[in-house]
């Protein structure tokens with residue numbers, strides 16, 4: 184009985200009801216449930232368990248603030264939880280960390296202190312995300328570089344918390360790694376120096392088995408040049424030395440036998456690293472046989488770089504390559520001067536401004552424009568870069584879909600296979616003009632993923648835009664609050680809407 188504490192009788196009644204409800208569910212007959220009902224029970228139960236984890240955070244905060252562990256002679260709050268709940272050390276550590284990040288703590292005067300991750304905390308309390316999501320957000324936020332402003336930190340946390348509501352914790356960590364690159368946008372001089380210093384490729388001593396170890400770090404430009412080479416030459420089925428019948432050379436050449444490639448891909452048992460290795464062999468062979476080295480000219484490689492006009496004007500930030508790599512803007516501009524990459528520049532509204540390229544790529548303009556606009560697979564949460572996608576109709580032919588760029592977008596093969604009319608199938612459509620992201624491809628999840636079937640767009644390849652838009656919104660709101668505060672407390676006269684000059 185919880186009779187010793189103020190308000191204990193209310194909590195006592197709730198715990199009793201909770202216990203009775205769960206006992207009831209344990210006894211209920213669930214054997215004849217339909218697929219839909221199984222989904223609904225699991226989802227609602229999960230929501231309750233997630234909310235319950237927030238209650239756990241509150242109790243952990245209470246135990247720490249009330250020094251319960253010390254009172255009972257435990258060495259730490261973790262020890263206290265391990266002993267009292269018979270949980271593993273890892274579980275205890277995650278719960279305590281969760282409480283520190285999303286719990287509401289109290290100042291000396293007893294007033295609430297905003298949680299360290301406020302948006303994440305709100306999502307846990309709503310039951311939308313669980314402890315692993317919290318750990319993923321915390322893991323990303325821990326890596327925010329020093330010197331990033333308070334505004335950026337707040338906005339990044341909000342973006343992660345929003346994303347957490349529709350992706351798995353694993354995907355959230357990947358997305359976060361990408362977001363971090365945008366948080367340190369200046370390609371600051373010390374970083375560039377540091378990168379230059381650390382670059383290197385070590386070719387080790389040949390072993391008795393005749394294999395040679397290599398290790399090292401390649402800079403963003405080298406990666407941007409390497410990725411399209413691998414995307415072409417390392418495709419499953421291509422250039423397989425174990426398979427004499429596998430097609431050789433370039434996956435996009437006209438003479439390539441598509442049917443033979445599909446069959447070779449099905450037979451291909453190499454791992455991704457083995458395919459990279461074989462692709463490098465082919466690339467080196469081609470360089471040597473092309474005579475390019477003799478004439479000291481650059482490699483005939485096309486890297487696709489996308490940037491906004493603001494980035495070009497300010498020469499800050501990072502740009503995305505079609506293969507998902509990130510290149511600091513100064514490196515990208517230098518690469519573009521050499522005229523090897525395709526450079527797509529967007530105006531302030533995300534409309535293509537300039538599509539420059541070193542050599543004509545026959546009938547590829549539509550694909551290029553899509554790569555530049557969508558950046559990769561459009562299914563929410565998918566991080567497949569543009570090089571792993573194909574162009575698909577958003578509205579299929581049988582439903583009257585037209586072949587023009589407004590009805591086409593990028594999807595990787597795995598995601599495209601999810602779009603169908605059967606149970607569990609996704610639907611795609613072009614977002615209406617009044618939608619939050621007009622013109623983007625919306626994916627409508629099946630009910631077992633989202634009972635409300637709310638359309639979603641993939642933010643994974645648009646993190647830079649998302650961050651700058653959220654930041655502008657955040658700053659405008661804070662500025663308005665500040666003005667209101669001054670007006671009220673400093674008795675300044677209210678300003679008309681146009682007068683936003685600096686207040687001294």
Ligand SMILES: [Zn+2]
Nearest residue numbers: 560565595598
């Ligand atoms: Zn995908």
